[in-house]
Amino acid sequence: MAMQNRSDSDPSGRLLLIDRDGAQAQDVAHALAQCLDRSARISVVSGGKAAAELLRDTSFDIILADLASLSDLAGHSDDAVLRLVRLAQGALLVALSDGTSVSAAVGAMRAGAHDYV
Numbered sequence: 001m002a003m004q005n006r007s008d009s010d011p012s013g014r015l016l017l018i019d020r021d022g023a024q025a026q027d028v029a030h031a032l033a034q035c036l037d038r039s040a041r042i043s044v045v046s047g048g049k050a051a052a053e054l055l056r057d058t059s060f061d062i063i064l065a066d067l068a069s070l071s072d073l074a075g076h077s078d079d080a081v082l083r084l085v086r087l088a089q090g091a092l093l094v095a096l097s098d099g100t101s102v103s104a105a106v107g108a109m110r111a112g113a114h115d116y117v
Helices: 022-035 048-057 077-087 102-111
Strands: 014-018 041-045 062-066 092-096
Touching (some): 062 077, 092 102
Parallel strands (some): 014 041, 062 092
8 A cells, every 4th residue: 555645656654653751762663663664754743833844845654753742832732632633734743641431532532633542
């Protein structure tokens, strides 16, 4: 199945990781790079505003968004997810959280996240 946001001239997949914990983000990015095809490109940003700016200029196939890292984009994580989904142009958005809040999971999914971990 072909990725929607990739052009035919760019065979690599693009992944955006949003996490305000810089060290953890780099660890996750490194682990993903080890698991994914070497041609996959991973971009890391620390917050929702930076992600929104990047999404205005660059398309991604997958977005992994730590809900706690989106507070600079909107007051509620579900509103921030909705904004990112609108900017993502069909990218698969997976909401991440270290909490066990069922309401956060439901809110993220209602806002357009494809999955919640």
